Structures are given as C-alpha cells and as structure tokens.
Amino acid sequence: MGERPPFDKAKTYGITKPQARILFRVAAWFNGVSYTVHGQLRSIASGYEPTLRELCGENWEPDWSDEHQQLTERGFFKSAKRGENVYLAGRRCAWLPSQTCMEVIEHIFSNQDQIYPPWVLDEHTRPPTFRDGNELMEHRKGTLAAAYLFGNLERVSSVEIYPRVNLPQRPDLRLWSHGEQLARVEVLTDHRKTESWRNKFEQWRVKEAGPTVWLFENRQHMVRFWNHLIDHGIITLDGGRFGGRASNWSPRRVNDRLQRSRKGAPNYSSHDAVWTIPGVVEGDRVDAFRLFKRANIILQS
Incomplete structure (x- = not known):
C-alpha cells in the first residue's frame, strides 16, 4: 500500500485542507525554501519572517485568517496569550510553530521531497524534517542564517550544515576553505541543556580543535552561557563574571574580553567568538568579516 497523501494524513489531526496548505508553506520556509515577498526572493536564511499572508502569497484566501486563528488556538502556532515566546530573532512572528506543530508537519509531509534540502536527504531517505527530533524554528533560523552569511565570505569555499x-x-x-576547516558554528537556543553546553565547550576548548563561533538567541542568553562556565569553574576570564544588565553586553564587548583572557587568564585558552541570531540576520558580509578578523579566524577580503 502506497504512502497516504498529505490531505488524508492531515484529517488524522482534524486539520482542514486550507490549514494543511498553510502548514506546507511553514514547513517549506523552515527547510530553507525561498519565496517571493514584495518582489524579492526571501528565505529563513536571508531575512526576517514575512507575515503568514505574505508567505502564502497568491494562494492566500480570505477565510485563511480564520484557519490561522484556529491553528493558533489549537496550539500549532505559539501564542503570547498562553505565555509562549512568539519572537524569532528579536521580531514578533504570528505563525511560530510549536513542538506539536513540528511533529505533525513531520508526519503529514514525510513524503514531500520538494521541501527537504539536500543536506537532509543526504542523511535521511525520509524525515526528520528537523534535527534530533526536537529542533524548533529559532535554532533552524540561526543555523541557516549563519550558513548564508558566513558562506558569502570569500575565503569560505563551502559550508557543511549539520x-x-x-x-x-x-x-x-x-x-x-579549500579543504581546511576555518571554524565550527554552534547555535544555542535550548537554555535548559547546560550539561550539553559544558560537554561541547570542553570538547572544543583544546587548541587542536580550532575556533568555535557561538551563536546565541540574544544577549541575555549569551551572558548566561559564559557566566555558567565561570560559576562552575570551567573557565576563568579577565574581569570575572559578566555583571550588570545582560542586555548591556554587546557581542563585541564579550569578544574583547574573551580575546584578552586568552592572553592572560590561567584557565582560559579556548578560541571562541560570539554573536547573536539577530546580529547575523541584520549583518552583512563586512560585519561577518570584522567578527572573524577580530577573533583571529583569518580571512582575506
């Protein structure tokens, strides 16, 4: 017996055809598919999220606003009324998929190859749509936005995603860069997995591991990461903990302290650089080059 069509599988969840079409666009966007918005080709990697109407384009029907509302009320899209975070890269998004939504998308569109990027199909003949079974849009946006921006640097000959x-x-x-690894990039959006933070940092702190670019959801989580490593005695930084309001610590100030600490602190020799997802989304090639240059990840313009 062949694979059931998406609309048939959608009925399992009480999802209407218009709602399934909306979820298809969301799944495609999540996977890096580009759509024309206001005459420009855009994707999750290259800019902020359009409205759901803009994402659906000419397919949008007048009653789809109600379909969108029903999906939100049923928990497929996050809602501020439920106390959920509805911001992505610092901007409000009215169609941010929940964990439940991603699980349903995984099932409904499991056989729709047109929404799977090559790096997914290379590793999996079918799903997962999202990595490790629980990746949400915050993490995917950071990963693909970084791949898009850093991949435009002249010395970067290729970017390996996941x-x-x-x-x-x-x-x-x-x-x-032509067979030589310049750096790795790690996107941190799940702020409960502190043990995973420590394991990754310990693994990559040795000199032979090379540079790591840590990409955070915002400044607050960036500061929390480094203070966690300091509080647990994993590292010592020049100046100690990052004090005061976390929002006052720009990535550049944090990077400056990391650079100073590599030269003098007794318990910090890791080659790290930091940035935020909003910074990557808003940044250009010059910003990326400056980050790599200041962090001694040598790139030539």
Whole structure:
C-alpha cells in the first residue's frame, strides 16, 4: 500500500485542507525554501519572517485568517496569550510553530521531497524534517542564517550544515576553505541543556580543535552561557563574571574580553567568538568579516 497523501494524513489531526496548505508553506520556509515577498526572493536564511499572508502569497484566501486563528488556538502556532515566546530573532512572528506543530508537519509531509534540502536527504531517505527530533524554528533560523552569511565570505569555499561526523559533539556548521576547516558554528537556543553546553565547550576548548563561533538567541542568553562556565569553574576570564544588565553586553564587548583572557587568564585558552541570531540576520558580509578578523579566524577580503 502506497504512502497516504498529505490531505488524508492531515484529517488524522482534524486539520482542514486550507490549514494543511498553510502548514506546507511553514514547513517549506523552515527547510530553507525561498519565496517571493514584495518582489524579492526571501528565505529563513536571508531575512526576517514575512507575515503568514505574505508567505502564502497568491494562494492566500480570505477565510485563511480564520484557519490561522484556529491553528493558533489549537496550539500549532505559539501564542503570547498562553505565555509562549512568539519572537524569532528579536521580531514578533504570528505563525511560530510549536513542538506539536513540528511533529505533525513531520508526519503529514514525510513524503514531500520538494521541501527537504539536500543536506537532509543526504542523511535521511525520509524525515526528520528537523534535527534530533526536537529542533524548533529559532535554532533552524540561526543555523541557516549563519550558513548564508558566513558562506558569502570569500575565503569560505563551502559550508557543511549539520555535518555527519563520527564524534559525540557535532557542531551545527563547519566552515571550510579549500579543504581546511576555518571554524565550527554552534547555535544555542535550548537554555535548559547546560550539561550539553559544558560537554561541547570542553570538547572544543583544546587548541587542536580550532575556533568555535557561538551563536546565541540574544544577549541575555549569551551572558548566561559564559557566566555558567565561570560559576562552575570551567573557565576563568579577565574581569570575572559578566555583571550588570545582560542586555548591556554587546557581542563585541564579550569578544574583547574573551580575546584578552586568552592572553592572560590561567584557565582560559579556548578560541571562541560570539554573536547573536539577530546580529547575523541584520549583518552583512563586512560585519561577518570584522567578527572573524577580530577573533583571529583569518580571512582575506
């Protein structure tokens, strides 16, 4: 018996055809498919999220606003009324998929190859649509936005997304320059997995591991990460903990302290650089080059 069509599988969840079409666009956007919005080709990697009407384009019907509302009320899209975070890269998004939504998308569109990027199909003949079974849009946006921006640097000859390496700690990206690994990129959006933070940092802190670019959801989580490592005695930084309001600590100030600490602190020799997802989304090639240059990840313009 062949694979059931998406509309048939959608009925299992009480999802109407218009709602399934909406979820298809959301799934495609999540996977990096580009759509024309206001005459420009856009994707999750290249800019902020359009409205749901803009994402659906000419397919949008007048009654789809009600369909969108029903999906939100049923918990497929996050809602501020339920106390959920409805911001992505610092901007409000009215169609941010929940964990439940991603699980349903995984099932309904499991056989729709047109929404799966090559790096997914290379590793899996079918789903997962999202990595490790629980990746949400915050993490995927950070990963693909970083791949898009860093991949435009002249010295970066290729970007490996979710690399298949036989190691316990796999980064989200590896940046290559003609066979030489320039840096790895790790996107941190799940702020409960502090043990995973420590494991990855310990694995990548040795000199032979090379540079790591840590990409955070916002400044607050960036500061929390480094203070966690300091509080647990894993590292010592010049100046100690990051005090005061976390929002006052820009990535550049944090990077400056990391650079100073590499030269003098007794318990910090890791080669790290930091940025935020909003910074990557809003940044351009010059911003990326400056980050890599200041962090001594040598790139030539």
